[in-house]
Amino acid sequence: MDYKKYIAEKLNVEGLSKDELYDLIALPPNTEMGDYALPCFKLAKLMRKSPVMIAEDLKNSILADESVVSEKVLSEVSAVNGYLNFKINKGDFVRSTLDRIFKEGDQYGSATEGVGKTICLDYSSINIAKPFHIGHLSTTVLGGALYRIFNFLGYKTVGINHLGDYGTQFGKLISAYKRWGDKDTIEKGGIRALNELYVKFHQEAEIHPEYDDEARAYFKKIEQGDEECQALFHWFKELTLKDVQRIYDMLDIRFDSYAGESFFADKMQPVVDELKEKGLLVESRGAQVVDLEEYGMAPCMILKSDGTSLYATRDMAAAQYRKDTYDFHKCLYVVAYQQNLHFKQFFKVLELMGKEWAKDLVHVAYGMVSLEEGTMSTRKGNVIFLEDVINKCIEKAYTIIDEKNPDLENKRDVAQKVGVGAVIFGALYNNKIKDIVFSYDKVLNFDGETSVYVQYTCARANSVLQKGGIVKEYEVPELSLEEIELVKGIATFPETVAMAAEKYEPSCISRFAVDVAQKFNKFYFNCKILAAEDEKTKNFRLALTNATLQALKNAFTLLGIGIPDKM
Numbered sequence: 372m373d374y375k376k377y378i379a380e381k382l383n384v385e386g387l388s389k390d391e392l393y394d395l396i397a398l399p400p401n402t403e404m405g406d407y408a409l410p411c412f413k414l415a416k417l418m419r420k421s422p423v424m425i426a427e428d429l430k431n432s433i434l435a436d437e438s439v440v441s442e443k444v445l446s447e448v449s450a451v452n453g454y455l456n457f458k459i460n461k462g463d464f465v466r467s468t469l470d471r472i473f474k475e476g477d478q479y480g481s482a483t484e485g486v487g488k489t490i491c492l493d494y495s496s497i498n499i500a501k502p503f504h505i506g507h508l509s510t511t512v513l514g515g516a517l518y519r520i521f522n523f524l525g526y527k528t529v530g531i532n533h534l535g536d537y538g539t540q541f542g543k544l545i546s547a548y549k550r551w552g553d554k555d556t557i558e559k560g561g562i563r564a565l566n567e568l569y570v571k572f573h574q575e576a577e578i579h580p581e582y583d584d585e586a587r588a589y590f591k592k593i594e595q596g597d598e599e600c601q602a603l604f605h606w607f608k609e610l611t612l613k614d615v616q617r618i619y620d621m622l623d624i625r626f627d628s629y630a631g632e633s634f635f636a637d638k639m640q641p642v643v644d645e646l647k648e649k650g651l652l653v654e655s656r657g658a659q660v661v662d663l664e665e666y667g668m669a670p671c672m673i674l675k676s677d678g679t680s681l682y683a684t685r686d687m688a689a690a691q692y693r694k695d696t697y698d699f700h701k702c703l704y705v706v707a708y709q710q711n712l713h714f715k716q717f718f719k720v721l722e723l724m725g726k727e728w729a730k731d732l733v734h735v736a737y738g739m740v741s742l743e744e745g746t747m748s749t750r751k752g753n754v755i756f757l758e759d760v761i762n763k764c765i766e767k768a769y770t771i772i773d774e775k776n777p778d779l780e781n782k783r784d785v786a787q788k789v790g791v792g793a794v795i796f797g798a799l800y801n802n803k804i805k806d807i808v809f810s811y812d813k814v815l816n817f818d819g820e821t822s823v824y825v826q827y828t829c830a831r832a833n834s835v836l837q838k839g840g841i842v843k844e845y846e847v848p849e850l851s852l853e854e855i856e857l858v859k860g861i862a863t864f865p866e867t868v869a870m871a872a873e874k875y876e877p878s879c880i881s882r883f884a885v886d887v888a889q890k891f892n893k894f895y896f897n898c899k900i901l902a903a904e905d906e907k908t909k910n911f912r913l914a915l916t917n918a919t920l921q922a923l924k925n926a927f928t929l930l931g932i933g934i935p936d937k938m
């Protein structure tokens with residue numbers, strides 16, 4: 372039961388919708404006061420009364436409501452200092468929460484709101500032959516989490532890796548490979564070897580500008596379908612995808628489509644034609660652009676003066692293709708905020724073209740990730756590969772686990788879950804727009820707001836259940852504050868998932884997990900579970916432990932993080 376919703380339904384405030392009321396209802400900082408509270412000062416202007424009077428009047432009218440009296444959902448309504456406080460009937464609340472969790476199991480928190488609707492998610496979207504570095508962490512894990520979250524809410528999700536596989540850089544790579552490359556070295560070295568070639572090309576082209584002309588010619592050949600150049604290009608692509616697949620496997624990331632920029636090479640002309648037809652293209656220094664001055668933006672370049680297309684042109688063709696192919700309800704682009712302007716521009720152009728679905732395109736922007744150990748510069752070839760960061764985190768996790776619990780079985784397995792989880796959680800804990808400085812010590816802190824803290828809590832819960840039994844049948848005893856707080860925590864999971872989807876913010880779920888783990892630990896240390904004062908209490912506490920574990924598992928599954936049984 373959604374108690375906030377119940378309260379909103381029962382309250383009547385003229386000029387305020389139920390949804391607005393719902394948003395105003397908060398959790399009071401102090402549980403003694405109530406379980407929910409309506410801060411009436413927020414209504415003072417609207418109702419032209421003092422908060423104290425509003426609280427008093429609302430209290431009287433809600434207590435006069437016969438349905439409120441007979442339903443017994445609320446055990447107390449009080450007006451204190453301009454706050455309208457509600458206490459709910461704890462026994463019923465606890466029972467309905469736990470029973471729902473046991474009934475729904477792995478599906479607890481899921482919903483059907485999305486049934487029949489499709490969400491396209493463009494994430495990770497790597498560049499071929501370029502390092503998969505720490506800067507790709509957020510798009511990859513944010514995208515993966517959103518993919519699972521929307522799925523959980525009933526949507527059909529389409530994960531798209533919009534590969535950066537188009538442009539003169541592939542001509543450069545062919546030129547470099549032919550001049551200095553070696554099949555075996557590239558085959559073995561994968562992305563790293565390809566990137567070295569690319570870096571070398573740039574160094575050499577400074578002394579030999581004619582290499583650049585050669586590279587352009589090779590790119591033209593790829594486009595024209597020259598067999599040798601095409602074969603090399605596909606080989607580079609294959610090597611890159613194979614290399615990156617290792618990381619996707621570790622992070623449990625999947626895609627339904629790898630239609631990247633080159634896929635749209637032959638799908639741009641119709642877009643250009645339509646722009647012309649609608650009179651949106653203007654010439655600017657030889658290039659074809661859409662003027663966006665009226666909207667406070669620089670012009671959106673569609674064709675360069677030599678007639679070649681741009682990143683935006685391909686994105687417009689891709690958007691049209693996705694609409695035609697998937698008929699999406701929403702199409703999300705999980706891309707760093709550095710590209711804000713790009714998305715604003717081409718969304719606007721599509722809108723000006725009269726595509727009513729342009730409003731369903733969403734740029735899910737996020738902040739930068741840097742490593743505490745030092746920043747990186749891609750251009751000079753000194754990059755921090757994401758794979759190295761993950762492996763280092765797994766190694767460090769292993770060392771810690773080995774120290775804490777040398778006799779643990781499957782230490783490697785546990786270290787894998789802890790290490791990978793720490794990298795994912797490190798990127799998903801803060802509001803996504805914030806820049807992150809990644810620190811190994813911080814993400815692996817057993818006592819911090821970390822995944823390993825949550826995992827450790829789960830292992831603790833698991834061990835209690837191993838000893839006491841996996842209980843689903845119980846009676847509700849007299850409840851302690853810790854127990855009520857914990858039940859309240861786990862009860863918010865369904866609304867947390869809904870909010871994570873609405874705000875495109877998986878951090879809602881990470882925070883939920885840390886909050887519940889903290890509440891569980893308070894409960895664990897203050898209430899004896901296995902040595903409870905009587906059987907009824909012990910049984911209930913085991914059931915509560917069981918329900919907590921289920922809620923945490925569901926949360927971590929959505930984030931893509933595994934939970935070891937023992938730690």
Ligand code: ARG
Pocket residue numbers: 493496497498533534535686689704706
């Ligand atoms: N490959 C691009 C980059 O690394 C990201 C592509 C994002 N997706 C898109 N449809 N533009 O910057």
